[in-house]
Each structure stands twice: as structure tokens, then as C-alpha cells.
Amino acid sequence: MNPPSERTVRAGRIDCRVWEKGRGEPLGFLGGLRGLPRWTPFLDRLAAGRRVVAPSLPGFPGARGHDALDDVADWVTATLDVLDASGLAGCDLIGASVGATLAAEVAAFSGATVRRLVLIAPFGLFVPEAPVADLWAQKPRELPSLLSAHPERLEAALDAPAGADPTEWQLTANRANEAAARLLWPLGDLGLAKRLHRVRAPTLLVWGAQDRVVPPSHAKRYASGIAGWVELREIGDAGHTVEIDQPDAVARVVLDFL
């Protein structure tokens, strides 16, 4: 894989790393639970057809400042700042996991910011019969197989590359974990259900058939809450980290939709 280009933009009060690869219309990507510590095969597949632009959200690899964000309004503001600064306002936007949660919130709060929306296994709803797994009450060794149907692919996406300082790599991963928790703790209702009707962007919902974190039944709830055009695609042999478990299948479905 050729590496993406890298630049830093000023987004509100933070400096934000932006990775970019490919040609054509910009296609934004907001990463999942660990952010984007490394470029992934999924993004490479997308870059074959579009200009993929992957900015960093506060606290995730590439940007600091999660500790200044206290509630959903703060996080949405920060995400809007990041999207504006990286030239993604008015563009198509993909979000994965926690990134998808914020993409949905942004689409609800600021309709003009998102043209077409792809949500890969977003959080945000509270469904008593289908609770979200408590990500932060797990034995560390059991986490990869909770998150992924192919833990070795997840590890490849998260492991320190040769030459990286192991302490810094670990601290970066811890910080991303904290940033996700700062938004989502304790995995109850974010209030998104009250706002989904304001999502007018044509939306593709992608879910892993084996998602053990956010049950696939959440997909229908999401779909029924969104006002605009909605498509639902379930990907077989994939867990919560759908785009890491099945990069080809997810990329195909996304590019078809867009």
C-alpha cells in the first residue's frame, strides 16, 4: 500500500492531521473506536475510486483536545470544525462506529454539511431488548474477538509498525479509547433518536452480521428514524469493525451506493 499524503489543519482550537489518497470528488471518513492509527486496506479500496480524506477527531490519533469536550454539543461542534477545516463541508461522509455516531449527529444538526451519508455500525440508540455490549467492562484479552470476526485483521490495523515507539503507541491507543468513552459513556441514549428525523441526506447503513457490540437490530431502528432515503446492507462474516473485517465487501457496497 502506498501511504496517504499528510497535512495538518487548524480546526477550531485544535490541530488536526488529515490523511488523503486517491483522485476525484472528496469522500470523508471518520474512524472507529481507536481512530485511525494506520491507513487501512478499506481506505485503499475506496481511494481507487474517490479522493479519500480522513481527518482526525479530538483525542484520536492525529489530534488532541478531547478533554475540552463535555457533551454531544461540544463533540458535534468539534466535528463540524474538523470537517470544515479539511474541506469536507457539503461532501459525502462515511463514519465507522464512534465516527459514524458523530457523522449521524452532524447530519442531523447541520443538514448542509453532509451530501450522502454512510454509517457503519453507529452507536447512539438505547434499545432495552438489544443492549450494546459494555466495551469498557471486558477482560483486555477478550476485546479483539468482541470487536471483530477476524481479530488478526483488527490487530494488523492497530499494531505498532516497525520503528514506532511502543510507549507512545500505547498511550495514543489509550487516549483514543478515552476519547470514545468521553463521548459514549455509559453507552446509554445519546439523544440521537430525537434528532434522526432531521437526517435528510441519502443514507447507507452498513452492519456486520456478527456485530457483538451494537446488535444488528439497531440498524432497523436507525433506518426507521431517518427521514430521507435509507438503504441497509448487512455484511456476512463481519463483526463490529466491519470495514476492517471485510474491506473489499464494504468498499464495494459503499462505492455502489455513492
Add this chain to the structure above:
Amino acid sequence: MKLLWFHLMPYTDLPEDFAEKHPSVWVDIDPALFDPRRGHELYNEFMDELEAAAELGFDGVCVNEHHANAYGLMPSPNLIASSLARRTRETAIVLMGNSLALYDPPTRVAEEMAMIDCISGGRLVAGFPVGTPMDTCYAYGRNPSQLRQRYREAHDLVMRAWTEGKPFTWNGRFHKLRYVNPWPRPVQQPHPPVWIPGGGSLETWRWCAERDYVYSYLSYFGYKAGAATMRGFWEAMDQLGKDRNPYRAGFLQFVGVAETHDEALDLYREPAEYFYGRCLHLDPRFAAPPGYTSEATQRARVESMVARAAGGSGSGTARDWGDIVDRGYVIVGSPDEVAERLRHVARSLHVGHLMLLLQFGNMGRELTLHNTELFAKRVMPQLTDLFDDEWEDAWWPRPLPLEERARPRELSS
């Protein structure tokens, strides 16, 4: 030297196979394991023990806060402290403490502690722990990434509420109050002494030094394991230009006294193995929510863990009596042996406030009172003079003179 009598209030009837059949003593422990009839008996027994310790001359009695926890039955230590305010006369009431980020609004802490200080005639020590991950993030749902920020704001609000002298507006990050005006105010002015029960993070030491608070290390693993932390604390005090007044520090130590060493080994084995085997049956799932530990502390630990993995292996908690004693989790012996060992602990850790756990595990009333009486009569006299001619305890309650204090009416039956 101040000698304090600490009660954790553990539930004493967890089954023998508890550690095998149940994953956790905390957070999601089966509520069916708590028998309310036993609860009635235990709370009354434990409060009798605290009152007895006060009568026997311990300088202070200590209570603390835990939630959804079978080894600590006080979600609200203030309820116990208010009873102690009535049922003790001279001893300090050491509230160790109120987990500030869990009170909404935090002014509640200022109010309740002021009530206890008034009722007791000015005998309160105000403890402000951050609180464990289990208590704060899991049982009480606090966001681990926000916990310390909330704690700091709550602390600032409580201290201002006690000292402002007039109503004020608080436009905080996490709390917004237009009229902050606690009635009552504490007897002790400007405020009761503040102690911070901590677990060894760098920020806590720095903060205790800046604010002139007592740093209390409430370790369950005794003086040998605690020495490194206290060394770190005193080095930090040196760097911050603070004097080495031992009353800047507090330390918790389990103790079992008997007539002879062998008798002590015999008497205290079961309660200790109950504590370390069942009470400390902690589920690692709840130990480390993201953000609970600051990045600076993480950095130090990651580096030391890498070093440890490279060098040797860490050892877990001792569960077996021989190891428990060898590692100094519990100091056991005859009164003279215990006194000698505790003098060593106080001097080597340089601690002026020794908090003693003389009830631990499933120890019943009889043994608890035996331990407490032996300690009071035969160990305490050998310890009280320590540090007295060298240092002053500036962090001790200053109550109303005894003759000015109310005397509760006698019960008629």
C-alpha cells in the same frame, strides 16, 4: 502520633466458594448474597465497635464510602458519622470520605459535613477521595474521562461554600448554581482539616502539597508494599519545598494483637484469608476504565511495566496466611512485637496519622473488641509519644472545649 480506628464494614457472610462461583465482589455482585437481617445485625455491631474504640481512647474513628460493594457497606459514610457525632465525646470523626464527584450538587457535601461538624462540636476531619473506578464509573456511571475534572470542580465549590461568607453564584463547567449559601457552617473555621485518601498518583501528591492537605495512603497491602509510595510522596514534598512534618501523611495498616505471636497467628488467620480471598475478589473488568488514570501516571506505569516485563514477573495478591504475614499485609504478634513493628512503620514511612484496621474480613464482635482492647491498653501507650516533641499536628480537628459541648440525653430504655 495519632492512632485511628478504621472500619471498612465488610459483609461477613460471603459463602466459602464465593471466589469460585462469583466473578466479582463489586459492581454486579449478586444482591441476593446480602441478607438484610444480617445487615441489621452487622451495622449495629460495627457501630458498637466504632463507639467502643472511641471510648478506649483512639484519637479518631474512621469511616469511608463504597458502592455496590460487599467489603464496604457504607454508600453513605455520613449516616454513620452523624451517629458517631452523638455517641462519642472526644474522639475525632474521620470521614474518609465523601467521593466528591458523586454528589450532585457538590454543595451537599459542604452541607452534610457542616452538620456533622456542628453536631459533634467541631470534631470532623473532611476526607475527599476521588473514589475507585468501581464506585465512581461503574456503580455511579460517572464518565471516567471527566471524573478528575468533576472532582476538582466539586472540591473548589465545597471549599468556597465553606469560606465565602456570603451567597455566591457558581458558574462551573459541570454545575451551575445561582445561589450557593450553605446553612449550616462548620464549627471549625475556616473549615475542618482536609485529608485526601489517595492511591499513588503524582498529581495527588502535588495537589496535597499545594493545598496543604494530608495525603492518606489507604493501602490494603501494608507497610512493605506501601514504602515505595510513601518514599515517592516525601520526595515530591522535598521538591515542592514542604517540610517533612509526618502529620502531612496518613497510612492504613491491618493489625492483629494477641498475648503471643503464635496465638495471633491462630486468631487472625481466618479473618485475613476471608478479606484477601473474598473481599478482595476483584474483577479486572472494572479496574481500568479509560481516562481514570491520567496520562502522566499512565506514562510512568507503561514504562515501569515494560521494564518489569523485561526484567521479572509481578506477583499477585497474597491469599494465603503465610504470605499475607510475610508480606506485611497484616502485622500480627504480641503487644510488644506489634508496638515495635508499628514504631518502625511510623518512622520508616514517616507517618504521623496511623489508621489501624483492627476489624477485618469476617472478624466477629468478640475478636474485634479483644483486638481493640489489647491494642488500646498494651500497644497504644508505646506509640503515642512518637513525633510529639518534634512536630505539631496542624491537620487535626480543633473542637469546642469539652465543657461547652452538648451532652446527648440518656436513653430511657
